[in-house]
Amino acid sequence: AQSVTQPDIHITVSEGASLELRCNYSYGATPYLFWYVQSPGQGLQLLLKYFSGDTLVQGIKGFEAEFKRSQSSFNLRKPSVHWSDAAEYFCAVGARNNDMRFGAGTRLTVKP
Amino acid sequence: GAVVSQHPSRVICKSGTSVKIECRSLDFQATTMFWYRQFPKQSLMLMATSNEGSKATYEQGVEKDKFLINHASLTLSTLTVTSAHPEDSSFYICSAPSPGQGAPEQYFGPGTRLTVT
Numbered sequence: 001a002q003s004v005t006q007p008d009i010h011i012t013v014s015e016g017a018s019l020e021l022r023c024n025y026s027y028g029a030t031p032y033l034f035w036y037v038q039s040p041g042q043g044l045q046l047l048l049k050y051f052s053g054d055t056l057v058q059g060i061k062g063f064e065a066e067f068k069r070s071q072s073s074f075n076l077r078k079p080s081v082h083w084s085d086a087a088e089y090f091c092a093v094g095a096r097n098n099d100m101r102f103g104a105g106t107r108l109t110v111k112p
Numbered sequence: 113g114a115v116v117s118q119h120p121s122r123v124i125c126k127s128g129t130s131v132k133i134e135c136r137s138l139d140f141q142a143t144t145m146f147w148y149r150q151f152p153k154q155s156l157m158l159m160a161t162s163n164e165g166s167k168a169t170y171e172q173g174v175e176k177d178k179f180l181i182n183h184a185s186l187t188l189s190t191l192t193v194t195s196a197h198p199e200d201s202s203f204y205i206c207s208a209p210s211p212g213q214g215a216p217e218q219y220f221g222p223g224t225r226l227t228v229t
């Protein structure tokens with residue numbers, strides 16, 4: 001079965017600084033990769049997804065992610081973080097049978 | 113995009129009682145739905161796969177007699193937490209796969225916060 005590792009439990013960045021959240025996956029077949037954001041007490045919001053094609057994927061709210069097969073990674077980036085980006089971020093890998101597995105999550109704190 | 117709703121959004125129940133959570137796909141049909149559980153400050157853990165017209169498939173370690181799942185129609189799945197205890201307090205999220213034959217994607221409900229007192 002597939003699995004996801006998010007090495008960073010908690011990251012703090014200053015507002016306006018750049019951000020990179022790491023995600024590594026393990027899956028024997030073509031991975032379907034996702035990034036979700038969750039604010040406290042709320043559901044999941046899809047930021048972006050990768051199925052195939054261009055390995056640099058653009059998402060909502062100015063986020064992007066790059067799929068690197070050689071590194072089994074799908075890191076999320078944003079050039080300039082806003083205070084409203086503070087939330088929990090989850091990377092997920094899906095399989096063809098709709099089985100989806102989530103990473104442990106990375107909590108983002110934004111300093112003024 | 114497709115919408116999945118959950119009801120209720122929050123529920124408080126007394127220990128020993130049962131509570132039902134509904135998951136609906138609002139503008140598409142779903143023969144399969146998924147139920148996740150999320151403890152505070154933790155990730156989503158898949159509990160079970162709900163299958164329309166057949167029994168649910170439970171993940172290892174999930175008590176099927178405690179977490180009853182019924183996929184009543186192509187747009188509705190319900191999760192009933194029976195004889196609830198405080199340790200069942202959690203955030204429960206359902207999802208449904210996108211319709212069609214494209215790459216797999218799931219649409220998530222907004223979640224249900226269960227508090228057992």
